[in-house]
Amino acid sequence: MTPTRRRLLAAPLVLPLAAPFIRRAAAARTITVAAYSGIFQENYEPAVVDAFRRAHPDLEVTYYPIANSAQALGLVRAQKAAPQIDVVIMDVSVAKTGTDEDLFEPLPKGSLPVLDELTPKAFIPGVAGPAVLFDNYVLLYSPPQVKPAPTSWKVLWDASYDGKIAVQAAPDIVGIALTLIANKVFGGGDYHQSVAAGIDAIAKMAPHVLTWDPKPDSYTFLIEGTAALGVGWNARGQTYARQSQGKLGVAIPEEGSLFQINTINLVKGSREPDAAKAFISYALGTAAQKAFTERMFYGPVNTKAEISAEALARTAATPERLAKMLDVDWIAVAKMRDSITDQWRRKILRVR
Amino acid sequence: MALLLLIPAVAVNLLVFLWPMLNLAALSFRDALPGGGIGQVLSLGTWKDLLTDGYYWSLLLNSVVVSLIITFAALLCGYPIALFVHRASPRWRNLLMVACIAPLLVSAVVRTYGWLVLLGDRGLLPSLLRGLGWARPPRLVFNEVGVVVALTEILMPYMILSLLAGFGRLNPVLEEAASSLGARPFTVFRRIVLPLTVPGILLGCLLAFVLAVSSFITPSLLGGGRVPLLATEIYDQAIVSLNWPVAAALSVIVLAVFGVALTLYGRLSRAEA
Amino acid sequence: MGRVAFHALVGVLFLFLLAPVILVFPLSLSADSSMAWPPSGWSLRWYAALVQHPGLMAALRNSVLLALLVTAAALLLAIPAALAIARGRFPGREALFALLTAPLLLPTIVLGLALLILFAGYGLIGTWIGLVLAHLLVAMPYATRVLVTALGTLPAGLEDAAASLGAPPATVFRRVTLRLILPGVAATCAIVCLVSFDETVISLFVVGPRLTTFPVALFRYVQSRTDPLVAAAAAVMILFTLAVVIVLDRLIGLKRAVGG
Numbered sequence: 077m078t079p080t081r082r083r084l085l086a087a088p089l090v091l092p093l094a095a096p097f098i099r100r101a102a103a104a105r106t107i108t109v110a111a112y113s114g115i116f117q118e119n120y121e122p123a124v125v126d127a128f129r130r131a132h133p134d135l136e137v138t139y140y141p142i143a144n145s146a147q148a149l150g151l152v153r154a155q156k157a158a159p160q161i162d163v164v165i166m167d168v169s170v171a172k173t174g175t176d177e178d179l180f181e182p183l184p185k186g187s188l189p190v191l192d193e194l195t196p197k198a199f200i201p202g203v204a205g206p207a208v209l210f211d212n213y214v215l216l217y218s219p220p221q222v223k224p225a226p227t228s229w230k231v232l233w234d235a236s237y238d239g240k241i242a243v244q245a246a247p248d249i250v251g252i253a254l255t256l257i258a259n260k261v262f263g264g265g266d267y268h269q270s271v272a273a274g275i276d277a278i279a280k281m282a283p284h285v286l287t288w289d290p291k292p293d294s295y296t297f298l299i300e301g302t303a304a305l306g307v308g309w310n311a312r313g314q315t316y317a318r319q320s321q322g323k324l325g326v327a328i329p330e331e332g333s334l335f336q337i338n339t340i341n342l343v344k345g346s347r348e349p350d351a352a353k354a355f356i357s358y359a360l361g362t363a364a365q366k367a368f369t370e371r372m373f374y375g376p377v378n379t380k381a382e383i384s385a386e387a388l389a390r391t392a393a394t395p396e397r398l399a400k401m402l403d404v405d406w407i408a409v410a411k412m413r414d415s416i417t418d419q420w421r422r423k424i425l426r427v428r
Numbered sequence: 429m430a431l432l433l434l435i436p437a438v439a440v441n442l443l444v445f446l447w448p449m450l451n452l453a454a455l456s457f458r459d460a461l462p463g464g465g466i467g468q469v470l471s472l473g474t475w476k477d478l479l480t481d482g483y484y485w486s487l488l489l490n491s492v493v494v495s496l497i498i499t500f501a502a503l504l505c506g507y508p509i510a511l512f513v514h515r516a517s518p519r520w521r522n523l524l525m526v527a528c529i530a531p532l533l534v535s536a537v538v539r540t541y542g543w544l545v546l547l548g549d550r551g552l553l554p555s556l557l558r559g560l561g562w563a564r565p566p567r568l569v570f571n572e573v574g575v576v577v578a579l580t581e582i583l584m585p586y587m588i589l590s591l592l593a594g595f596g597r598l599n600p601v602l603e604e605a606a607s608s609l610g611a612r613p614f615t616v617f618r619r620i621v622l623p624l625t626v627p628g629i630l631l632g633c634l635l636a637f638v639l640a641v642s643s644f645i646t647p648s649l650l651g652g653g654r655v656p657l658l659a660t661e662i663y664d665q666a667i668v669s670l671n672w673p674v675a676a677a678l679s680v681i682v683l684a685v686f687g688v689a690l691t692l693y694g695r696l697s698r699a700e701a
Numbered sequence: 702m703g704r705v706a707f708h709a710l711v712g713v714l715f716l717f718l719l720a721p722v723i724l725v726f727p728l729s730l731s732a733d734s735s736m737a738w739p740p741s742g743w744s745l746r747w748y749a750a751l752v753q754h755p756g757l758m759a760a761l762r763n764s765v766l767l768a769l770l771v772t773a774a775a776l777l778l779a780i781p782a783a784l785a786i787a788r789g790r791f792p793g794r795e796a797l798f799a800l801l802t803a804p805l806l807l808p809t810i811v812l813g814l815a816l817l818i819l820f821a822g823y824g825l826i827g828t829w830i831g832l833v834l835a836h837l838l839v840a841m842p843y844a845t846r847v848l849v850t851a852l853g854t855l856p857a858g859l860e861d862a863a864a865s866l867g868a869p870p871a872t873v874f875r876r877v878t879l880r881l882i883l884p885g886v887a888a889t890c891a892i893v894c895l896v897s898f899d900e901t902v903i904s905l906f907v908v909g910p911r912l913t914t915f916p917v918a919l920f921r922y923v924q925s926r927t928d929p930l931v932a933a934a935a936a937v938m939i940l941f942t943l944a945v946v947i948v949l950d951r952l953i954g955l956k957r958a959v960g961g
Contacts, residue, residue, distance in 0.1 A: 108910045113925045139911040143925060150668045151910070154817065158824025160909040177465075239567065245653050247668060289569040289653035292926035300735065302549050414669065422483050425654050430789030437782035437801060437841065444838040445804050455818060483855045505714050512711040527715065533942045534722050535899045538935035542721025544927060545728055549739040552724070562793045565770040582805050642808030643952035644902055649923055666814050666906070676818070686808065 080098040104137040107351045110148050111165040113141030115312055116372075127200035128358045135351050145170035146247035146413075152179050153345060159345045162352040165222050165359075167249045171203050177270040180204035181342040181349070190357045190378075198377040202407055206343035208359055209368070210375030212310045212392035212401060213253045213334040215327045216294060221304035222325070229261050229329045232305055233277070238284045242303035245288035246420040247413065253334050254278060254307055255416050256404060261331050268408055275419045282424050283364045295401070299323045309336065310397070314373040332402040335392060338374070450644055456677035466672060478681075483676045488681060491658040494572060495640035502636045503579040503629065506587035510628070511621070532585045539598070540646045543578035544569060547650075570652025576648050583639055587632040594628020626633040626700050634693040658682055725939065729932035736927050757934060760918035765941075767914060768897040769828075770831045771836040775844040776886065778837070783848030786880070798849065805842040811959040812838060813906035820907055827909015835907045839900055840893045847892060850879075853886025891949040895942060 111120060117363045121139050129137050142148045145166035146314060152161055152174060166174070173181050185191050191198075191206060198207040217226050221240070232241060244250040252303045255274040256267050258281075264273025294306035296318040301323075313326035340359055346352050358364055365381040370373060375393035388394065456474055459467035467473075478484050513524045530540065546552045547568035557565035578591055598621065606616045642657040651660065658678055665675040729747055731740035751757060786798050804812060815834050817826070825831035859881065863873045879886075901916040908917050915938070923931055 107912075108571050110910065138910065141921075141925070150670050153670045154667070154821050155824075155826055155909060157822055158826070158828075160827050160911045286567070287652040287654075289570070291650075291924065300550070417669070421656065425656060426486075430785040430791055433781035433785040433789075433805050434797060437778045437845065438797065440778055440834070440837055441801055441804075442842065444816065445812075445835045446800070448819040449807075450813075451819055452811070452815040498712065508707065508711050509714050509718070512707075527719065531718060531722055533899075533946070534939055535901060535914050535916050535919070535935075537901055537923060538725060538931075538938060539721045541927075541931050541935060542724050544923070545724055545736050545738060545932075546720060548927070550735070552738040555738055562934055578721075581718060581721065587938065639809075642810050644810050645920065649920075659808070662810055662814060663905075666817060672818055673815055679814055682811055686806075688751065 089225040103369070105134065105347075105348055105351055106138060107162040107348050107355060108138045108140050108165045109165070109355060110140040110142050110151065110159060111163045113143055115295070115315060119315065119372045120368060123141065123371045124359055124364045125246070126353055127367065131358070132351075132354065135354075137355065141240045144244070144248040144250075144251075146417075149174050149179075150238050153177065154347070159343045161343050161348075162346040162348055164341050164343060165208060165338055167406070168200055168203055168339050169249070169252075169406040169413060171205060171339040171341055172200075172407050174341065174411070175202060175204040176410075179344055180248065181346075182343050183342060183353075188353060188357050188360075190360045193362070193380045194360060194377050195379050200337065200339070201234065203339055203358075205339045206360065207337045207377050208340040209311070209338040210392050211336040211338065212328070213250075213336060214308060214310045214313050214395060215329050215333075216298055216306040216308050216313055217325045217327060218298045218301065218323045219303045219322055221301070225325055226305075226327055227330050229257055230327075231333055232307075233281050233284075235284065237304050239286050240304035241281070241285045242287055242290040242294040242297040242306045243285055244290060244294060244308075245425060247417040249336070250294075250309075251288075251420060252409065252413060252416055253336070255420075256334065256409070259332070260402065267412075268405075269415060271412070271419075275416075275423055277403055278420075279424050288425060297322060310390075310392050311372050311374040313373075318414055328397060332400050335398070335401040335403045337406065371423070431459075438684075441671045452676045453680055455673055456680050458673050460671045460673045474677050478674065478677050484681075487656055487658055487661055488626075488685075490656060491641055492685065494576065494655070494657065495637050496641040498576055498579045499633050499636040501576065502583045502587040503633060505580060506591060506632065509584075510591035510595065512586045514592060514598060515600070515691065528585055528588045531582075536582055536643075537649075539582055540578055540649045543574065543581070543646075543650060547574050547577065555608050569650055572651075572655050574650040574652075574655045575647050578650055579640055579643055582643075583636045583648060586635045586639060590632035590635050591625065591628040594631055595625055597624045597627075599624075602687070616694065627697060630693055630697050630700065632687060637689055638686055642682060658685075721729060722939070725932045725935045728929050729936045731929040731932070732926055735883055736932070740929075745930045750930050751933045751937070754930070756913075757915070757918050757930075760915045761914060761915050761937070764898055767829075767832055768894045769919050770833050770899040772890050772893045774833060774837055775840040776889065779841060779848050779889065780886070781846035783852055784874075786845070787849050787852035798845070801845045802842040804838050805846075809900075809902040813903040816903065817906040818850070826907055827912045829830035829912065831907050832904065832912065832914070835903050836897045836900055839843055839903060843892050843896055844889045847889045848882065848885055851882045851888070855881050879881050887949060887952055891945050894945055898938075898941065898945075949954070 109125065111117065117139060123127065125137055125139050129135070140161060142151065148164050148166050148169050150407065152159065152164060154399070155161065157177065171180070183191070183206060185199055194206060202208065214231060215226060215231070217231070219225065222231070222237075243254060246252050255271050255278065257274070257276040257293065259267050259271045259274030263275045264271060265275070286297070286303050290303070290306070293312070294308050295312060297303035298306055299316060299320045310326060312424040313324065317324045317326055340356050342352050342356060360378055360379040362378055365376040365378040366383050368389040369376045369381070369383050369391060373387060373390040375391040392398075429643070457470050457472065459471045459473045461467055509528065512529065513521060516524055544551070547554070549567070549569070553568060554565050566573075568577070602620050605617050606620050611619070638691070642659055644663055647655050647657050647660050649661065658681065662675050662678045662682070665671045665678065718802065727734060728738070728740070728745045732742035732744040733740050779856060782801060786794060818837070820826050820831050825834070855878075859886060859896070860873050860877050863877045864870070900914075901920060904914045904917045905920065908914060919931060919934055
């Protein structure tokens with residue numbers, strides 16, 4: 077081998093060796109915010125995270141997309157020794173588990189000025205972080221394929237939609253919520269005692285289900301016409317419904333639905349707790365709440381945010397939607413989540 | 429002197445291989461506490477739960493059956509190619525070898541994605557079938573069919589290479605002799621070609637089976653959440669449920685399956701030789 | 702079975718084998734926003750989207766850098782070890798060689814889990830050190846094996862001759878041994894580089910939000926969505942692999958490198 081060739085080999089080896097150290101020296105303070113992937117990220121990042129970045133040019137904010145809260149919890153747990161996530165948005169029942177495991181720093185009323193602006197419903201006993209976005213569970217349907225618009229959850233058990241149902245399985249909270257709904261609709265009684273009726277009902281539905289893991293999500297499956305029915309969340313559903321011009325319908329069936337709370341949590345052991353708190357304050361503040369609700373129709377927690385009536389009408393917090401909500405104790409569900417997930421794995425996902 | 433040279437490599441091996449593996453095996457003898465905690469005392473609890481739970485047995489059975497189907501399919505698809513490459517002229521042989529090895533250089537994520545495009549509901553094959561007048565072609569992804577098809581293709585290069593390595597004893601003169609004596613082509617294949625290629629078949633099947641049992645990327649992307657296998661369960665238990673003792677015990681079971689396959693291979697190839 | 706039928710069968714099987722890889726290229730040029738086939742038009746928009754995707758581009762940089770770091774580390778560790786194993790005469794030589802190459806025989810999902818459990822306790826998840834160590838786990842067996850083979854095929858006489866002419870051992874190593882095994886070293890570089898660049902399953906267990914690799918980022922992307930951006934990324938990955946192979950071929954000749 078000639079000397080030139082040897083140098084050719086050596087140069088690419090040596091240069092990058094130094095690179096991480098060079099970059100480290102110049103690195104600013106960074107925080108990592110973990111929140112949902114997909115359409116949530118597509119809207120939350122420009123509406124909230126980018127605005128925060130502009131307001132804090134000294135901070136580097138990474139948005140780490142996660143498919144669901146259960147995965148986020150797993151991630152935070154695995155990094156307990158050296159957390160790489162500073163702020164995590166997750167649903168309240170998973171946040172309860174995380175709080176019980178001492179993964180989050182409590183943010184009680186008074187710990188941040190912005191917390192005084194929040195509705196009392198934003199503070200959930202036993203959960204470290206406050207609520208940041210309200211939502212509710214909905215039945216999704218494809219108006220061209222499902223006529224007339226469905227009025228009952230039982231449409232999911234209608235054999236004429238064989239192979240046309242897309243549902244995200246447990247441990248995703250969408251699957252957990254479906255268990256509670258099915259339990260009620262099929263006469264399972266108090267879910268605190270048993271959800272056996274719900275599990276059995278979903279097992280009966282299973283052969284008709286196209287996929288338990290729709291990618292990117294059930295909404296897209298419906299819009300593309302691959303599926304005709306699904307379950308999901310009001311805010312995402314409303315956003316997609318508006319974008320797709322009639323290819324997606326969002327319904328709250330007559331049996332009622334579930335209210336959902338997304339919380340924002342500060343990870344214990346964060347290397348940048350002040351920067352993380354600054355982000356949390358911003359996310360709960362009037363500007364972010366207004367911007368995001370007007371963009372994606374999550375129910376706001378900040379009572380001072382002045383949100384357009386048109387956007388508010390699409391959120392979970394309207395009186396007519398609130399009237400249809402069933403009582404659900406997500407804190408109690410937190411303790412049942414692992415067992416429900418286990419039953420899904422054993423009794424539902426294996427049924428063909 | 430020689431031992432000194434070995435110290436750094438062996439130290440790294442101990443650090444990233446032996447220690448983690450022993451630690452893993454030891455962890456299966458601890459209890460999982462709710463919420464990802466791990467008990468401090470040695471216990472057979474995790475193993476007892478696992479072995480008395482029909483779910484994990486069916487998982488093991490499912491894994492083994494699916495892997496056997498994939499192995500058999502890879503053998504069926506790989507054998508003609510290997511035979512063809514083996515018989516090709518040297519110049520063609522090199523080119524064909526490159527075509528066989530090339531997919532190995534492409535990440536399994538990418539190849540699985542390729543299959544998603546081919547088999548997906550709006551992908552190439554269903555579109556083709558619909559074009560041929562089949563209004564509702566069967567679903568090819570998000571079930572076992574997709575996983576089997578894609579893994580067969582992904583493991584075929586290993587099968588082909590193993591077959592070729594074992595084809596050494598195959599001699600065209602023998603085949604010609606048999607046909608000139610009036611044997612029909614199929615008889616020649618059954619009586620001459622097949623017996624001579626058994627070593628390659630055994631090696632290829634071992635490799636394909638072992639890789640199928642431990643494959644994770646393809647089942648998790650193409651399974652649609654309804655193809656529960658040991659490998660996907662290990663990942664779910666480790667990352668989502670954070671039940672490390674169960675994940676560790678399942679890993680030990682996978683290693684045991686490996687052991688059985690290896691032993692079987694040893695027996696068969698000795699019996700054959 | 703007729704010859705024509707056999708050839709047709711082989712042709713179909715080759716198509717089956719190569720279809721998913723080949724398909725990636727036309728799909729990466731799709732103008733659609735979903736991966737439906739056939740695309741309704743052609744464009745380079747997904748390559749543009751890839752370049753503008755901060756997460757994937759950062760992961761790509763990480764992966765290239767990681768591959769180089771792992772290659773350098775694997776060489777530093779494996780060359781002395783291979784020398785000792787190929788040239789040394791000591792008890793337990795075979796056992797040590799088996800130990801060094803053993804990780805190759807075990808399922809990556811198990812290795813990944815083992816590392817996760819150990820690394821989590823020491824805060825090594827999602828760090829450069831953790832990733833380099835994890836990749837060394839799979840890279841070292843390849844490096845050791847290729848180098849031991851390369852050393853084993855060398856005529857030992859040349860080194861003895863140099864030594865008998867009075868050259869000190871270090872000089873013998875530098876001027877004789879190293880030169881002779883350069884093709885083997887180059888092959889090791891290429892193999893380790895590719896192994897590290899493609900490694901997905903073990904990485905999946907040890908990456909973190911602050912540090913992730915390209916195949917893992919791609920895996921996560923495919924998990925959440927299926928637009929042609931992945932095809933563009935896949936095409937880039939295939940071209941990177943091809944580049945490594947071609948550079949290797951130019952430098953030393955492919956045949957010599959793999960010992961053919």
